[in-house]
Amino acid sequence: MTASTAAYDGATHHEPAPDGASQDGAGSDLYPGDAGTFDRATRVALVKLLRGPYLDGAADLESWSALRRADPEVRRWLAEVFLTLVVDDSERIAFTQQAQESTDPYPKLLRHISLSLVDSALLLYLRQELAGAAGRGQRAVVGLDEITAQLLPYRSERTTDHSVHAKRIDAAVKRMRDNGILRATPTEDRWEVSPVLKILFPPDRIAGLLAAYEALADPSRSVPADLSTDLPDAGDPDE
Numbered sequence: 001m002t003a004s005t006a007a008y009d010g011a012t013h014h015e016p017a018p019d020g021a022s023q024d025g026a027g028s029d030l031y032p033g034d035a036g037t038f039d040r041a042t043r044v045a046l047v048k049l050l051r052g053p054y055l056d057g058a059a060d061l062e063s064w065s066a067l068r069r070a071d072p073e074v075r076r077w078l079a080e081v082f083l084t085l086v087v088d089d090s091e092r093i094a095f096t097q098q099a100q101e102s103t104d105p106y107p108k109l110l111r112h113i114s115l116s117l118v119d120s121a122l123l124l125y126l127r128q129e130l131a132g133a134a135g136r137g138q139r140a141v142v143g144l145d146e147i148t149a150q151l152l153p154y155r156s157e158r159t160t161d162h163s164v165h166a167k168r169i170d171a172a173v174k175r176m177r178d179n180g181i182l183r184a185t186p187t188e189d190r191w192e193v194s195p196v197l198k199i200l201f202p203p204d205r206i207a208g209l210l211a212a213y214e215a216l217a218d219p220s221r222s223v224p225a226d227l228s229t230d231l232p233d234a235g236d237p238d239e
Contacts, residue, residue, distance in 0.1 A: 038073070041066035046074060049085075049096055052110075053180040054196050057092025064092055082106050091195040118151060122172045125150045126181065127201050130193045140193035141185060147173060 030040055045063035048055050057064030075085050087094045098110045133140035151169050176182040182191035
């Protein structure tokens with residue numbers, strides 16, 4: 001699925017108000033010394049975008065609507081700090097990405113996450129579950145038992161202690177939860193796979209994960225220690 005970069009259909013975009021007035025037309029500052037031009041709702045949406053891992057419009061319709069109304073202005077603001085906005089209107093998901101670096105390096109605001117091979121195997125499994133559920137018109141829901149069964153064959157030969165591998169699986173699950181890939185459900189140890197995963201890993205990017213997944217199962221092949229990804233991160237930026 002291609003993320004939308006166009007204006008939100010049927011929405012009226014607000015141009016920045018002159019003289020630092022807020023976009024709601026009140027013409028008053030939101031706090032002493034306020035020099036901003038966005039209205040309060042747009043600023044809240046922008047903060048949620050920057051805090052990450054992504055803005056979920058299904059859970060926060062007010063911030064989603066504010067973001068889509070001010071789409072061009074938000075994109076211009078993000079560009080000032082070397083960030084781009086990725087939006088999928090069908091899933092109501094938006095997140096920021098680091099702009100592609102040119103020959104002139106620039107400071108990075110977002111963290112660059114390295115994934116272990118267990119992380120990568122889990123991501124591929126979740127991506128496949130998401131695709132299968134979408135084909136059936138259902139949500140993708142997975143449990144810890146299913147995840148453990150899927151990742152058990154990829155235990156390192158050097159790891160003879162099953163508890164060590166179990167801890168690695170728990171750590172991988174926690175990382176997916178912390179970064180919004182796995183959403184909590186009312187049932188303990190069962191999670192919904194967020195649709196953001198299909199935006200992060202479209203078909204052309206799945207091939208790389210699949211190669212690593214297959215290499216992990218074949219001890220005769222040389223595999224990298226980790227993989228890098230632009231996974232939206234809920235942690236703090238690099239120093």
